[in-house]
Amino acid sequence: MTVRPIRAPEVQDTTGYPPGHPPRMGFFTDTSVCIGCKACEVACKEWNQLPADQPFALTGLSFDNTEQLSGSTWRHVAFIEQNKPIRTPQDPGDGAGGDLRWLMASDVCKHCTDAACLDVCPTGSLFRTEFGTVVVQQDICNGCGYCVSACPYGVIAKREDDGRVFKCTLCYDRLLDDMTPACAKACPTESIQYGPLDELLERAAARVQELHGDGVEDARLYGHDPEDGVGGNGAFFLLLDRPEVYGLPPAPKATTRDLPSMWRHAAVAALALVCGVTAAFAAAHHPLAQAGAKWSRQSPLMTRTRSSRTTTARS
């Protein structure tokens, strides 16, 4: 299988930024070289002054005590232990190299091309920056939480004590000063690479080919394809197993892709409601219904009820 270099969709143009805006910037997280040091988590927390998580507790999930992305955790290193022989060019997989494979991957907001969170935000608090990233304007967010249920990856979340939602900004403040985002800067193995998305996509395609050449057939890119359900990600990954193994959805779709159909169905339903209620009034005026009402007044059942009521009243 050949991996063709892909060009990232120019979201800034479609958003309305005039020509001359910076290129679309993003992350390429190459999990094949991640060593699980969590420097990215720490650097992110420090730079963005994120509050501490719940009182520290051991989860028992390998070395993963963060568990998931949240309003106060914008990078999360997942640890997955597998019983699978490690295969290298020197040891082509007879199992002698040990049978524990340890997958580590630093997850982050995907900064989707078709960002559902941004689409559904009712206040316009979420916006597309000139770098093509998706950022929350904290002075506008009213904490409705609708973006939380719209995100297909479960990235954005509400801080309950604060009331507003928070997520990775791809260090918007640092980008404005031409600096590398904190997590990528801190990564000691260049597992997290930052740069113009087109460059990263090219580099990633080459890296996958290299790994395939080395016999790592499971290597694959995730979130790189502009044809996928979210139009491709601004932060994409090289994984060594299926995405669901890492807790990532295998084929996410921006929920707003179906929104035109939803509005159409709602319009038809509203029309059905109007017709139904109109018919209810028409039926009440229909001669048959009038006759029916008359019949029900004179029906034996009705008479019995009446007489029994009278009896009760008398007794």
Place this chain on the structure above:
Amino acid sequence: MLAAGAQLTGRPGLARAGKIAALAGIALSLGALVEDLGRPERFINMLRTFKPTSPMNMGSWLLAAYTPLAGVSALSDVTGRLPLAGRAACYGAAVLGPAVATYTAVLVSDTAVPAWHEGHREMPFLFAGSATATAAGAAMIAAPSAENAPARHAAVFGAALELAAGRLMRRRIGMIAEAYESGRAGTLLRAAEALSVAGAAGALLAGRRRGLAVLSGAALMAASACVRLGVFSAGVASAEDPRYTVLPQRARALAANASGT
């Protein structure tokens, strides 16, 4: 809508019941919406933009237009002041009513929650049916029995729509239907179906018997509440269990691969 129809056909008792129920319903909803915000004092930010890609935004505009109309309509009816404005407001609210009843279905479906999103075709019909049944139920409870014939007919229509849409949805969404059929959601939705059938049958048979109309109306309102809570529970259950996210997506990816490359 019921109130407007009643107003148009000379049923003042039914009209008053409809107007008051509409105001009570919308005031509760708006209150709950604002209360549920992380920053309630910033509710007004909802109206900063006009954004059709956000059902929450469109809903806020709808509520902002509908609530004053329902308010004027009900207050004018009760106090007898400004009768012309009150009647006009009632017709205005009737025009917006069906939109208010169905936009909430788009609101829940336009999410990544599998049980809500996958049911997006039938959800508006389910919500329209349940809204009609509730409104008709409230009218059957509050309106004089001599005037409640349209409400009884509407109740049967609403309950039938609600039942049909719910059944159709569960049949179409494949394995995700399990979220609607098991656990708390399953219990609530089974109760809703039973209450709906009972309420609709009662509405059919009630005639001018007030006791039966009140009972049926209460059953329909309870059914509607069970439907909403059941849909909510199914959504939560489907979001908590990764099966509902992963299995359909895997199937979709496989199908796309088979038809594409």
